[in-house]
Amino acid sequence: AGNFAWIGEYKPLAQKYLGDCHLYLAWKNEGEKTGAASLPATLENLRALKKKLKTHSAISEEVSAEEKSLTRRLAGQPEGVSSNNAEKRKKIGVSWDAALASYKERIALYDFVAAGAAIKDAQVTDPSLKQSQAAMLKRTQWLIDWKNKLIVDLNRTHFSGSIADIDGTQYNGIVGASLEQLMLKTRYGIVGLPWMKLQPKMLLAMSASFIWPEAPDAVDRQWLCAVFASETGQTDAARQFAETAAKAKPEYREQISLLLSPVSPSG
Numbered sequence: 001a002g003n004f005a006w007i008g009e010y011k012p013l014a015q016k017y018l019g020d021c022h023l024y025l026a027w028k029n030e031g032e033k034t035g036a037a038s039l040p041a042t043l044e045n046l047r048a049l050k051k052k053l054k055t056h057s058a059i060s061e062e063v064s065a066e067e068k069s070l071t072r073r074l075a076g077q078p079e080g081v082s083s084n085n086a087e088k089r090k091k092i093g094v095s096w097d098a099a100l101a102s103y104k105e106r107i108a109l110y111d112f113v114a115a116g117a118a119i120k121d122a123q124v125t126d127p128s129l130k131q132s133q134a135a136m137l138k139r140t141q142w143l144i145d146w147k148n149k150l151i152v153d154l155n156r157t158h159f160s161g162s163i164a165d166i167d168g169t170q171y172n173g174i175v176g177a178s179l180e181q182l183m184l185k186t187r188y189g190i191v192g193l194p195w196m197k198l199q200p201k202m203l204l205a206m207s208a209s210f211i212w213p214e215a216p217d218a219v220d221r222q223w224l225c226a227v228f229a230s231e232t233g234q235t236d237a238a239r240q241f242a243e244t245a246a247k248a249k250p251e252y253r254e255q256i257s258l259l260l261s262p263v264s265p266s267g
Helices: 002-034 035-051 058-074 084-106 110-120 129-156 200-208 219-231 234-250 254-259
Strands: 159-164 171-175 180-188 190-193
Touching: 002 058, 002 159, 035 058, 058 084, 058 234, 084 110, 084 219, 110 129, 129 171, 129 200, 129 219, 129 254, 171 190, 200 219, 219 234, 219 254, 234 254
Parallel strands: none
Antiparallel strands: 159 171, 171 180, 180 190
16 A cells, blocks of 8 residues: 555645536536626636636636637627628637537546547538547547556456545545446445546556556557546646657657647637
């Protein structure tokens, strides 16, 4: 268990992340009640929320994307008759921005299949957006591969050591997993826990622990860890994993810019 003493260091961060979750959900619920008629107030509340966030995570990135989207919606409210091309661009932009927002929500839940579906279903015709769409679909497939490998590892090998979820509850290891949940050991038995209850840093460390340097797939696993780290806001770790993988496989060197470059909303 001594090898996992570092896990306790993430408890304060987990508490901050949980606080951010509560703040975001409260803002989201309030926005659904007020509707589109009060966009200025919704944007003002969102900016106030942004200042209160204490972690850099999928939630903070989604808040930034929402802020940009609301700002554009306010600036683009009709003031006359627009051309057909302008209207088409606006519709495409809304579709892409909505897809990005849905993508980030799904990433925060580690639901990578749904994240990919959100991007795939976006109706885009602009060449730059189509390029972004293709890049993100590639990322989501890597994320799906990362999660599938971790599920296989946890079911076959298990994970030993003390683990804390985002609420601070302690567990004694993981004995299995599915797409929906992780099976964790407690002194009372086995309990199922949704993936979103574990911090991205915890899952990254767990995944990295299954990388055996001499294994044929070690480099590919390092790359998948880089992708997961990048998409969950762990930029430094993403770069380290990506550069290590690229040293062994030159083709990954060509993908680093794709991996680490953020995808911006339309407009």
